[in-house]
Amino acid sequence: MSIGTFTIGSGLVGTLNLLQTFVAITIGCTVIGVALMFNGKAGHKYGIPFMVQTRSAFGFTGSRIPALVRSVPAIVWFGFQSWIGAGALNLVSETMFGFSNIWVFFIGFQLLQIGLSVLGFHGIKWLENIGSVFIIGALIYMFFSVINKYGDQISANLINVEGTWGAPFWGATMLFLGIYSTMMLNVSDYSRELRKDVGPLRQVAIYANSILPATLFMGMIGLMVSGATGEVDPIKVFSSAVDNKFLLIVTLVFIAFAQVTTNILNNVVPPAYALMDIFKLKFKTSAVLVGLLAFATFPWELVKDRSAAGLNLFIRTYSAFLGPIFAILIVDYFFIRKQTLNLEKLYDPEGPIRASIWPR
Template sequence: MTTQEVAPDSAVIEHKAVGEESLAPQEVRIMDPWSYLFAWLGGCVSIGTFTVGSGLVGTLNLLQTFVAIAIGCTVIGVALMINGQAGHKYGIPFMVQARSAFGFTGTRIPALVRSVPAIVWFGFQSWIGAGALNLVSDTLFGYSNIWVFFIGFQFLQIGLSVLGFHGIKWLENIGSVFIIFSLIYMFFSVISKYGAEISANLINVEGTWGAPFWGGTMLFLGIYSTMMLNVSDYSRELRRNVGPVRQVAIYANSILPATLFMGMIGLMVSSATGEVDPIKVFSSAVDNKLLLVVTLLFIAFAQVTTNILNNVVPPAYALMDVFKINFKTSAVIVGLLAFGTFPWELVKDESAAGLSLFIRTYSAFLGPIFAILVVDYFVLRKQELNIDKLYDPEGPYKGVNMAAVIAMGVGIVFALIFSGISWYASLLPSGILYYLLMKHLPSAQRFREN
């Protein structure tokens, strides 16, 4: 089926070929629980996690960082399960799920908020992967030209991304085993090489359990807060017989290991060496040339698995919705847009603080949207959606729901005021206000229809 929208009769997709993604509700589910777990594991090995870990040097000690990561990942797992229920039950993507709360036109606001960070991370991680490949080439053949590798690496990812979720499934399933063993190896290599420095700088220091600690949990949470919005894009691919408790277990068991290893490695090596460039850090931790090459190839491969799952699908679906183009064209456009994010600037030492600020800032927008979607689906609609109305551009969800826009704006204000814990601070104000506005704002009356 190549149609990107469905008529008001809500025709359901019962089969899809490779690369044939659609915004229509789908009955076909291509991922069993293990495939889904491996997809998330491969998709969560983010170099951004490493950078965030590096940024906590001098703020938290080793135990506090471990606990901050654990808390952040627990919140992530529960949040993903909650907001993914609509997609899992009805087979609809995020762009359609958001229509009942924001309206057909209003949905473009959360789509933009979700897509911009994805494209930025796409470019950032592609540059990291290209740097790893460049260092492999320099080590083995004496040839170094990062621009050649960056351009080639980006087009490789574009080629893989057009395969859609069938390609994602097999790429992540095959790559996850390599990724987890590589992470374990690098973790213990870092401890072996920098044990004394880690003990002095991270274990035998006081740190803090105050506001900076909770800010640290939000930084790790913020890396995945984008996926909390569009989790329905993924949960619609998971088989129906996987219940909520099992879903939380899948999310936790995939996200926690990747985040824990990457965040702790970033913290430990940066505290020992003062270096925040991931490529330099990993290369300094490995003395054997063969193992260095394997480690660098892991870094490059991890960027592919993360980008294809997390940074291509959301903006591609947004482009499909706005411009009525097919998935393959959208995926190519997303890959080309990533060139314009200037990732070579983002990886500089002086950019580490700016990257953390970027995460905090866009988390200020993501928290309110998450709260609105959850209140809309669970509280107002009691987990019941009218699929025909969600696909009727002239129906009750036409235009913009000002209740959602106002609630989002107020939530953003709270998030910016309490910037250290922006995601947490925005949830209650935006969620409660959205509920009240949906009950009492006259212009929101038609959006209450179900």
């Protein structure tokens, strides 16, 4: 559950109509599902993580490049989503107790995530399983609540407008694809956990369906509320869309914890593995360092109204680097290695791939 899709949807106001946004999200998430299946083949077959997989195409020395390129957006998203989660908890505190201090919640929330990162992500799997069902239900409620509350404005600003199927449409498609493009690189970190009997089609279904529903609801809710009210901040979007106080509080709490699970899986583990491999650090040290670096991304600047365009530009920029790296990994594994890897060489830092790729 990437909360950044709210902001992306908000940034499309005045560019696409509701149908075009729906199609753009669907195409983007489906393409990501297929890409995850293909690049996750090596991890699924051999049980190797991303950092080992990259050695096949880039060598031990060269693998640092894709690792660092993958790490930068992860750390930025870590900071951004932590600020959103802290904002959700702050709103809950303000609603229930009248206490509001976003900085207290942000620092505390960040320290909590650093502590959980040190313990690893398997221990909070149960929280994801429970939270995902509730969050989807809450998003469905919000979707129809927004339509009932802002129906006239949505009809005037987002339905009865022409929009475009041209370059801006495909640019939006790339945005919704790009927000998950970091996962395209390190998908082996996840696919290596799958049972061996999970086939390609089922993998595509797993990946696409885990991304598409939440992205559709969040992206379109962001578009509709911003189109009706001009509001961009995801937490303010939630508070304006949900009229039921109890449901708002429970939803915000689960939104906060959804950021924890998303951050640990997507934004802590990959850069932590990269720091371990490059600087020979222990996992706990790497996880703490990633959490501290997230403070330096100034996430409070990314949630401002004027920042939606900047966040979209950031996604396009890092996607431009991640796409070619993804292509190199695919070509190396399927066309050069013929889906056959030599694990002994991949784990030998003094072997033939110490500085570059080895011949077939």
